[in-house]
Amino acid sequence: MRTALVIGTGLIGTSAALALTGRGVVVHLADHDPGQARTAAALGAGTDEEPTGPVDLAIIAAPPAHVAGALADAMRGGVARAYLDVASVKGGPRRELEALGLDLSAYIGSHPMSGREKSGPLAATADLFEGRPWVLTPTRDTDTEVLNLALELVSFCRAVPVVMDADAHDRAVALVSHMPHLVSSMVAARLENAEDAAVRLCGQGIRDVTRIAASDPRMWIDILSANPGPVADLLADVSADLDETVQALRALQSSDEAKRRAGTTGIEDVLRRGNAGQIRVPGKHGTAPATYESVVVLIDDQPGQLARIFADAGRAGVNIEDVRIEHATGQQVGLIELSVQPSAAAVLTAALRERGWAVRQ
Numbered sequence: 001m002r003t004a005l006v007i008g009t010g011l012i013g014t015s016a017a018l019a020l021t022g023r024g025v026v027v028h029l030a031d032h033d034p035g036q037a038r039t040a041a042a043l044g045a046g047t048d049e050e051p052t053g054p055v056d057l058a059i060i061a062a063p064p065a066h067v068a069g070a071l072a073d074a075m076r077g078g079v080a081r082a083y084l085d086v087a088s089v090k091g092g093p094r095r096e097l098e099a100l101g102l103d104l105s106a107y108i109g110s111h112p113m114s115g116r117e118k119s120g121p122l123a124a125t126a127d128l129f130e131g132r133p134w135v136l137t138p139t140r141d142t143d144t145e146v147l148n149l150a151l152e153l154v155s156f157c158r159a160v161p162v163v164m165d166a167d168a169h170d171r172a173v174a175l176v177s178h179m180p181h182l183v184s185s186m187v188a189a190r191l192e193n194a195e196d197a198a199v200r201l202c203g204q205g206i207r208d209v210t211r212i213a214a215s216d217p218r219m220w221i222d223i224l225s226a227n228p229g230p231v232a233d234l235l236a237d238v239s240a241d242l243d244e245t246v247q248a249l250r251a252l253q254s255s256d257e258a259k260r261r262a263g264t265t266g267i268e269d270v271l272r273r274g275n276a277g278q279i280r281v282p283g284k285h286g287t288a289p290a291t292y293e294s295v296v297v298l299i300d301d302q303p304g305q306l307a308r309i310f311a312d313a314g315r316a317g318v319n320i321e322d323v324r325i326e327h328a329t330g331q332q333v334g335l336i337e338l339s340v341q342p343s344a345a346a347v348l349t350a351a352l353r354e355r356g357w358a359v360r361q
């Protein structure tokens, strides 16, 4: 990738632009508020001058509700060879684009799983995405060149590509991002009218739990509006836990010893389930790649091959955690190494063989 256009130069757009500029890519910056693009340019993220011809990759980093419109305008203007968005929700924007009747072979949805509670270019950093998962949601229609440019972007930002189906992504982020965001807001909301004497005692625990509650509500209304069902289902589960925990705590206030014992059991249950969930949270840099298993496939170096293999993996219900592509010099074939969870390796191998792929032993 030599040239890129970032449309929406806030936290995410400017962070990607800084990373790309640092890798020698010529980056053009655009925002519906020209002041934001100017600020990003002043930070060294690129130039706010318009490109003179189509760039290699246009990155749409506007709020989710504006993604389809901004993408459609950019595609109709032919500003790039490939188009990618970074919105936190993937199913809705794709369906909006489909409804607009655009040719989506030059488009790929994506979502860097890294961000901050702050917005705007001044909060941006070149290393924001380092070591973090960056979800790509190619479909069978995605051109291989477009997928390759997206992989290049992820690699330039030193993130880890994870290939997923758009709706599976939306269910996953409901669990690991959207529902926790609301819970964080609800905990923080308890502090609004609390006494100063109490708030002064806040320690690291409540800082951790409430950090993301400082985010811009307008952005989160957009995100939650695009993923309401999965988030509501998860919050209903949290709500059931809350009801049981309230009952257990009330039982602890009882004068009846048996009830108090039941209360202790109830509290212990939620705390132990919390321990069991917490140990599954990967460290900042995700699960170590060493825990993945590789499935290696020989592919023809032809348009659409990569997108097809990812779509077949998605259909088999397997998430690709990482990809490495090796092109055999002078030959029309390449080797693609798909890293997956160990439990998924056999499933993926069988599913790909069934669909005619040359999976290596």
Ligand SMILES: NC(=O)C1=CN([C@@H]2O[C@H](COP(=O)(O)OP(=O)(O)OC[C@H]3O[C@@H](n4cnc5c(N)ncnc54)[C@H](O)[C@@H]3O)[C@@H](O)[C@H]2O)C=CC1
Binding pocket: 007, 008, 009, 010, 011, 012, 013, 030, 031, 032, 033, 036, 061, 062, 063, 064, 066, 069, 070, 086, 087, 088, 089, 111, 112, 113, 114, 115, 116, 117, 118, 119, 120, 121, 219, 223
């Ligand atoms: N904030 C976070 O932690 C993360 C956000 N995202 C996604 O990244 C995207 C951008 O989010 P942030 O950078 O946090 O927001 P931000 O508020 O920092 O920046 C958004 C920028 O887009 C501009 N904009 C709005 N509508 C536009 C349009 N139609 N055309 C051009 N520019 C437009 C705004 O002026 C603003 O400068 C969103 O889709 C969000 O879901 C993804 C991962 C993390």
Ligand SMILES: O=C(O)C(=O)Cc1ccc(O)cc1
Binding pocket: 087, 088, 112, 113, 114, 115, 116, 117, 177, 212
């Ligand atoms: O600040 C944090 O820890 C986040 O998790 C931020 C975040 C916000 C929105 C996303 O779509 C992804 C990440």
